[in-house]
Amino acid sequence: MIYPKIPLAQSIIEICKAKDVHHIVISPGSRNAPLTIGFTNNPQFTCYSIADERCAAFFALGIAQQIEKPVAVVCTSGSALLNYYPAYTEAFYSQIPLIVISADRPADKIDIGDGQTIRQENVFSNHSLYNVNLVEEACEENDVFINEAINVAIAQKGPVHINVPFEEPLYETVGNCTVDINITTIYKIHQKVNVDDLIAFTTLWNHSKKILILVGENKPNAIEQKWIDRLATFPSVVVMTESSSNLHHPNFITNIDTVITPFTQKDFLKLQPRILVTFGGMIVSKRIKAFLRLYKPKHHWHIDEHRAYDTFGILTKHFQVTPNQFFKQFLPFAKIVVSDYSTNFKSVRDVRQEKHKHYLSKIPFSDFKVFEKIIPSLPKHSQLQISNSSAIRYAQLFDIDSSIEVFCNRGTSGIDGCTSTAIGAAVGSENQTTLITGDIGFLYDSNALWNNYIPKDFKIILINNGGGGIFRILPGHQETDTFTTFFETSHCLTAEHLAQRYQLDYDTASDEKSLEDGLKCLYNQNEKPSILEVFTPTKENEKILLHYFKELV
Secondary structure (H helix, E strand, O other): OOOOOOHHHHHHHHHHHHHHOOOEEOOOOOOHHHHHHHHHOOOOOEHHHHOHHHHHHHHHHHHHHHOOOOOOEEEEEEEHHHHHHHHHHHHHHHHHOOOEEEEEHHHHHHOOOOOOOOOOOOOOHHOOEEEEEEOOOOOOOHHHHHHHHHHHHHHHOEEEEEEEEEOOOOOEEEEEOOOOOOOOOOOOOOOOOOHHHHHHHHHHHHHHOOOEEEEOOOOOOOOHHHHHHHHHHOOOOEEEEOOEEEEEEEOOOOOOHHHHOOOOOHHHEEEEEEEEEOOOOOOOHHHHHHHHOOOOOOOOEEEEEOOOOOOOOOOOOOOOOOHHHHHHHHHHHHOOOOOOOOHHHHHHHHHHHHHHHHHOOOOOOOHHHHHHHHHHHHOOOEEEEEEOOHHHHOOOOOOOOOOEEOOOOOOOOOOOOHHHHHHHHHHHHHOOOEEEEEEEHHHHHHHHHHOOOOOOOOOEEEEEEOOHHHHHOOOOOOHHHHHHHOEEEEHHHEHHHHHHOOOOOOEOOOOOHHHHHHHHHHHHHOOOEEEEEEOOOOOHHHHHHHHHHHOOO
16 A cells, blocks of 8 residues: 655544545645545545535535535645635534645745745634644644544534645655554533423423424434424424425425515514524525514524524523434423414415415416426435525425425525535435526536536536526615626526536526426436526516515415
8 A cells, every 4th residue: 555655644644544534525736745645545535636626625515414424625735725715614604524634834934935835824713613733743742633623523513624734755655654643532422401401491381372493404314203293293383494404294384485474563473482492504584584583582492512593682592402302301391282373374374375376377487487397396315405595595485395305505605615515415425416506606616517526317407597686686676787797797608518518418498398398308317417507587587586475465
């Protein structure tokens, strides 16, 4: 076996191997050559070469999202490292274990005018769970820091940064490992709700007739089905879920914006919860956030092992346990309270669903109509990746089959790496993956296609409405040159030449018939990755969506 001659590089490689960090995404460069040589010549690692560092980090994020284990991303010195930052922040807010290993110049080469050097130490400190700057000389302290970084990524579910100085020569190799590494164990303490809290908070629950449970981004199958079924039995409880919550029950409210947007002040007051219980990641719906910030519940409990954001300005209790642990301890003591809270919400939901169907039956071809056709067409037991901005918001208006796993980069809600993440996720998952994306997000991350690892059955449904459609449905939109140029970024570009360049199958649709035919062809063709580009009318989309909410009343 071939090892880099530099002992520090050997230590990193051996510790990663010992801690089951087996997926390594490498951004090509010279200063990281010792790491590249070591990782690529060891059969226990699966290595990927992604030239664009921003894409590389999001690709690694996608794999980590799926396998729920740390993935390492390795780069050379200089500005290469800074391109990892968007994915790094997404990992931080989405609680995804990501290990950045950056090669650096020795300390005496920084800020003296040497090439390809920047101040790399602690560069991610504002969004990092752990930063370490190793020293060149092999020592036990380096091993301690490397162990600790990986342990933190695993235990606390987030990004860590290991900065590694290497002096030339960089390419020398040896036939055997010359270091003895020390491995430290992760001791995970399983937290429980203490007895006093259990008594106090079940008492509150059992005296409340209006309890709203709001679920954000959640890993598929993360919540045991018996707790989902139990929550659905309480007449005093309403459970609202988003597309990326991956929680399903016929009694749950799934299309939040459809249900609550037409509410009057009287409706909001009538349905204002006394207790709000939240778990999962970021919430997409601006309307539910506005509702709960204005009509504040008396109590807000958040359930999460690591963090609790005071999203609604009324957080009263952070249960620092997993949702399963919380429900295991809590629900046996939760009583059925006589209430019409759940019935009232479901009655509203049923009325809205009928008006939803009626409205869709009469609208012309548009973004909204496209989603009506796309969502039911998705293959059962597949994975759906949704990009940010308009795509995730439209998707929230439709029910997605419970067998489909849904993901979206909602940690920072950026468009910058949605395609790269989706491709990484497709690599990390056994399920066929479809990405639904908009034109601006797709074009922004087009280097994601510069990738030799895209599975043959990977699908992209690209909705091209000629600009940033999200800005047309936000308050303040005015049809001016400033708006079309600097907000909407109006354009006439398509994905056709990108598909040709990267050898992807390509088809288009511009009406209902061509969309239906295109979707059939998309899912029947699995010999190479495919793009179905759907063209919709730029200016009509906004009117159709805004009128939808008016017709729900």
